Amino acid sequence: MDACEAGTEHARHAMRRRALLVTGAAAAFTLSGVRYAQPAGAGDSGGDGDQTRVVGGTLPPGSPDYVYLPVEVPRGVREIHVGYTYERVPVPSGTQGNALDIGIFDERGTALGGRGFRGWSGGARTEFFIRADAATPGYVPGPVHPGTWHIALGPYTVAPQGLRYEVTVTLRFGESAPAPRPVYPPERAGGRGRAWYRGDCHLHTVHSDGGRTPEEVASGARAAGLDFINTSEHNTHAAHGAWEGLWSDDLLILTGEEVTTRNGHAIALGTDPGTFVDWRYRARDDRFGRIARGIRRAGGLVVPAHPHAVCIGCSWKFGFGEADAVEVWNGPYTPDDEVALAAWDGTLVAAARSRRAWIPAMGSSDAHREPQAIGVPQTVVLADELSRAAILAGIRAGRSYVAESSEVSLSFSAAGGRGDRAGIGGRLRVADDAPVTVRLDVAGAPGCTAGFVTDQGTLHTQALPASGTGSAEWTTTPQYAAYVRAEVRHAPVTPGLPGPLAAMTNPVFLGR
Structure with missing residues (x-):
């Protein structure tokens, strides 16, 4: 047995001696570490060559969410x-097989908050590298300082037979190249002054599990008629500096992250460039409030994504007390979006009853790769200018509607008898018995029906002209309707459900 084989066998044996680690977040354990010899004559930047270690083991069903493999660098x-x-073992129908995610933390440690975070690819890649001047997409370039690094393994699902894995770690010695300074998108684009701006706030590139490059996403955003996008890679901020040269006067690029926990996903929308948001906790850990406050301190919004999606770990279980908005429409309209829409409408009823703040709705494509379309749907925001601050302010205030494409445009408002008027996201302050007329103007929705929804339900619908351009009006009072919002729907396609949305607005609240 040569030295390399001996080291590998020792590491395999060490991997079987597990030591529990309490992180204060999701359950985790740390394995015995992997060590490397210091090359002869190697200093801080001297000595060339590679050293490789291969370690492996088996994770049983019910393993903690994260397993850390220390690497002594x-x-x-x-x-x-x-x-x-x-190992991807066969399992009976209805039983989850093996799925193992991966990432890494540097010598600064694995404590919640991610000070040592250097990258995450989930299950999208089988290998990655980090050096001072470059890194695999999803990972943060920078010097490889000495100390204890930790490879993070995330057993997403484990088959009844257990999850056998093998990790190969290679250290390459030699002088490091200079680390480049990241270039982040500007906070303001040219825009059109105060106007309605279209955006897609949930998109993926090759920096997580997407198939498009940032260049392809930016091109697709322009083709979809978008004015702004938000980077939202799973559990990494590494793409924040990947958009150099892709912004312009007609495209604002916001930076964020899709915080992908085991109990639901949230978009950190428009955070300061370079902001990492940790995801290593479950709802029962009672950590999300602290994380959400950190997102807002970084200038961003907290947006639960696809809250009623049926994929494992996707359904939102943290409650909506920390939400600044909620994604009720994710990609092409499906029954789980209908459930999300209904649940969100229920929060409007509660807000109207309690006179507390309400949570605006938004929609995004969650596009990963072809043929998933960028900008289907898109959130259309009334903002004073095309800037990060103005767009986020419009979303937070609910001055927005959601449309299936840039072909669909809406105008929606409520008017009182004395000339008082309120638009989307506003409040018409009139007496409880005062007549209120709501009006919806639609363009680009052929074959669709317009409807008005209140806290009592949908109280008025009418077919739009065949051209898809038309108007609808309805009169009510604040006593009868605490709020009114508008929907534009296609003809039904699923028995027992209304037709898919072509567009929807946030509400106008009525009364004092």
């Missing part, structure tokens, strides 16, 4: 390269 390392494999 000596001086003089210019690059760390990690590859992994795991």
